[in-house]
Amino acid sequence: MVQFVDGPVRVSVPATSANLGPGFDSLGLALSLRDELEAEVLPDGLVVEVEGAGADGVPRDESHLVVRSMRAAFELMGGQPPGLRLTCHNVIPHARGLGSSSAAIVAGVVLARGLVAGGQLLASDEALFDLAADLEGHPDNVAPAFYGGFVISGREDGHWYAVRAGVDPRVTAVVFVPPTGVETTVARGLLPDAVPHADAAANSGRAALLVAALNGQPEHLLAATRDWLHQDQREPAMPETLALVRRLRAEGVPAVVSGAGPTVLALGPADTADLLARCPRGWTPHRLSIDVDGARVS
Incomplete structure (x- = not known):
């Protein structure tokens, strides 16, 4: 029978940026913008408290994404608690391409494990990551949210994999967040079912170059972030985003959706102050570091 711990468990989970240009559904980077969550077992009922980013638009019942993820993890470990209290302090913007849903899923599965006595034995990191990626449907945001850093992820033999790679300390990250969002389902709906072989081959080469560029040769980041598969295709849903990406790239800045x-992500090496000054009117810029920790529990 599953035993639950006394007292609250706290977790913080980083924002993430996926694709990074050519790494569609496979490359992701954790960034130093963190949601903070707390959960505890109650005698009965469900209490969900949310403040910060997206607080006005998320449910306070069993349909809340963190709660659904917790329930799935509890099921994996063999039992549900009698009641739950969940408190979310959200910083990651919603519907902006910074991994808010992946952060919620990772937070949920990690919180659930923390609330179960011996949870590490009942659900390994690999099992929790597999569950989180199943819940999200693809691993490119979930992997860096869970493990931190720069992660290459995918699916093999019925399971998700995640491999961390190094990031040169000279690489900086600046994100430009627009005032309105775009739902992932809308953006994905604009992608074609098939692409020319030449475009796929070009993207494969740039994705491989991007791993090398981030891992010690950042002078190649501009070429390495060139994409053929998904960015231009999404322009109807976010014309201002693509205009900013093209403007920054024309000025020599490795910028991607x-x-x-x-949101637009610009990678260094670059003069950060100069980059921040290029933020469009009405958008919000953030200078961020690469987060190497992933989900943190206390």
Whole structure:
């Protein structure tokens, strides 16, 4: 029978940027913008408290994404608690391409494990990551949210894999967040079912170059972030985003659509102050570091 711990468990989970240009559904980077969550077992009922980013638009019942993820993890470990209290302090913007849903899923599965006595034995990191990626449907945001850093992820033999790679300390990250969002389902709906072989081959080469560029040769980041598969295709849903990406790249800045957009991610080495000054009116810039920790529990 599953035993639950006394007292609250706290977790913080980083924002993430996926794709990074050519690494569609396979490359992701954790960034130093963190949601903080707390959960504890109650005698009965469900209490969900949310403040910060997206607080006005998320449910306070069993349909809340963190709660659903917790329930799935509890099921994996063999039992549900009698009641739950969940408190979310959200910083990651919603529907902006910075991994807010992946952060919620990772937070949920990690919180659930923390609330179960001996949870590490009942659900390994690999099992929790597998569950989180199943819940999200693809691993490119979940992997860096869970493990931190720069992660290459995918699916093999019925399971998800995640491999961390190094990031040169000279690489900086600046994100430009627009005032309105785009739902991932809308952005994905614009992608074609097939692409020319030449485009796929070009993207494969740039994705491989991006791993090398981030891992010690950042002078190649501009070429390495060139994409043929998904960014231009999403322009109807986010024309201002693509205009900013093209403007920055024309000025020599390695800029990409962050995840499904509409946030723009610019990677260094670059003069950060100069980059921040290029933020469009009405958008919000953030200078961020690469987060190497992933989900943290206390």
